[in-house]
Amino acid sequence: MVPNLVKAREVVKKHISIQRQLADLEKLADLSEGEFTSAESQNTDQHVAAGKKPCPLCPEEKFKACYSHKLHRHLQNLHWKVSVEFEGYRMCICHLPCRPVKPNLIGDQSSTKMGAHYHCIICSATITRRTDMIGHIKRHVNKGETESRYIAAPAPKSSHEVLKEADTDVQVLPNYSTPQKSDSYFNPKMKLNRQLIFCALAVLAEERNPLECLDAFGATGIMGLQWAKHLGNSVKVTINDFNENSVTMIQENCHLNKMKVMMNPKEEDDCDETMEEGEENVGIIDVTKMDANVIMHLRSFDFIHLDPFGTAVNYLDSAFRNVRNLGIVSVTSTDISSLYAKAQHVAQRHYSCNVVRTEYYKELAARIVVAAVARAAARCNKGIEVLLAVALEHFVLVVVRVLRGPSPADDSVKKIRYLIHCQWCEERIFQEGNMVEENPYRQLPCDCHGSMPGKTAVELGPLWSGSLFNTGFLRRMLFEAVQHGLDEIQPLVKTLICEAECTTLKQFSIHGPASQNKQEECGVFIKTPDTAADYYVVQGM
Known part of the structure; x- marks a missing residue:
């Protein structure tokens, strides 16, 4: 009975360096001295000043007690980022005197320095190097030893969260709202953007069908799934993403919405044969894993949507390379810091555009993106007709119709001009022609240059000077x-x-x-x- 009792106690207990979240590590700093084990309580022998907290994984001589913001950075950078993950738990690096360093053979006395190490969540072994710890965990998995002796095995639970939008279900990871940390980025605030693009595609589907549509940056696949689910046979949807985990997530979301996945165009006939009788409304979605530039060079589409993380200027040339005549290209730009003149040097780098913060900065952002789109189309001997340009809090959306031929391209380029902006009264006017004028201030309708000292106007652009709506x-x-x-x-x-x-x-x-x-x-x-x-x-x- 005694061994069973010891075993039961071991199942409940785990080392403090093994946690699920970074916040759990921070909570350990608030624990009293008596709540640590004897090996771990050496870090809390001395009382610290009010408001200061010690690191729960470092001895006092290595890291002195500090305030919460500094402790957070310390735990995040020196413990959490170098941790080893296993089944939702993080085995963080530990500097406590759990594993002493080998004695110093040169000196007479052994070193009192304690070595950094990891605690295995499965067998409680202490391992020094992170790579060795990863290999150690893999050996446990290969042997089928995945149950921890320190943590009771929880019931199997999916780490995916299912979200619903416009009658479309998508699985997302718990960190879906942080694009830097997630492979399946999903932003609920972009719902208006997705609905605007859907309406634009629905209008094009009324003109001609079936349409070949491309969502070049699928992420979770929510946009392409909505196209296929609500427009049916009017569209042939292709969802692309370069990230392998995102492609896997897109395939799972297709099955979740009863959509057939076609990884190869030759598989279309096989997909039709495998459809069950009760799935007459099921559609077929082509899921590809390519760089967006590659797939747009290889295939032609009637409708292309670009929504990269940040600026889309790196993909515009490829988008207009093979888009069909009278097709539509929609571009979502989320680099609002540069477009809204908060990072003017970035706008100069990406768009070759001079911009300042004005009262009409959102219209300015839309015209910057349209100008970049028009230049990219002109390089492919295509012109554009702006159907919609809208700038909201989180994005700038531009929807254009493609007109093939050098004449429409020339007409579009002629609409890209510089803007003369008065910095006093915010008056503005597009510069007429390309000839250098002796007094460009005469073009402005205001008289600030005569009544105010110094140079009152600035030249912005080049910008799109045509209409922003149809x-x-x-x-x-x-x-x-x-x-x-x-x-x-x-x-x-x-x-x-x-x-x-x-x-x-x-x-x-x-x-x-x-x-x-x-x-x-x-x-x-x-x-x-x-x-x-x-x-x-x-x-x-």
Whole structure:
């Protein structure tokens, strides 16, 4: 009975260096002296000043007691970051006198310095090097020894969390909101962005189908899954990501939403044969693991969405390389620190654009991105028509239609100009022509240069000087939002329509004359819900 009692005690007890979260390590510093074991209590023999805490994994002579913010950095950098993970637990490096260093053979006395080491969560062994600890754990796993003698084996529990958005379920990791630490980044604050892109794709699907669509940076695959689930056979969705863990997560989310995964285009026939009778609404999604530039060079698409972490300028040339004529490219830029003039040197580096903080900085950000998109399209002998450009708190979204040919490309490039901005009254005007003027201040409608000392204006850009909206396209986006029950996005789309038409919400009507007649975009007459024509008439063809 005594050995069984000892064994039961060992199951409950574990070393303090083995914790689940960094916060658990910080809580150990608040424990009283009596709550540590005899080997660990040497770190708390002396009382520290009020407000200061000792490190629970270092002796007093190695790390003196300090305030909470410094202790947090110490635990994070010197213990947590060099830990070894196993089944949700972290085996942090320990400097306590658990494993003394070998005696010093040169001197007469042995060294009193204690060696840094790790405590094995499975067999309680103390190992010095991190690489040796990783190999030690792997040997336990290969032998099937995965139950800890110190920690009672918990019931099997999935580490994935399931989130639901627009009738689409996605599995995410617990740290899904931190892109630096997660392979499956999912930001709930980008829901408006996903709905805007969905409405734009739904409008394009009404023009022609089936569409070949690409979500170049899938992450969890939420956007591509929403496309396939709500638009059905109108779209052929390809979700791409370069991270292997993200690709695995995308495949799991496809199965979670009853979607067939096609890793190779040749597998499409096999996928159709394996569909069960009760899964008649199941779609097929092509999941690829490539660099975004590579897949856009290899294949042609009607709709491409770019949403990298940060700026998208590194992928614009590839996006316009093979996009089909009259297709749509949507770009989400999340590098708002540079676009919103908080990091002006970064804007100069990424966009070759001079920018300052103004009262209209969000419009300025949208025009910076559109200018970069127009230049990338022109390098591929393509022009653009801006359908939508919106800058919100967390992102800048630009949606453009692609017009193939050198003439549309030249017309788009001509709309990229410099902006003269008055730093006193915030007046601004796009510079006329390319000729150097003797007095460029004359172009400004204000007289601040004459009444204020010094140079009052600054040249910003180059920026997109054309329109940022297409009213007809926005109205059809609103129609699709109503059709699919996207209530959250409707007020934003209505505001964009009013801003494009310079009207107020009181004057706005979705059933106005403009929504009933044919609408022209890029020389293309598009049918509306009330138009009886079954085909599109393209000018000049």
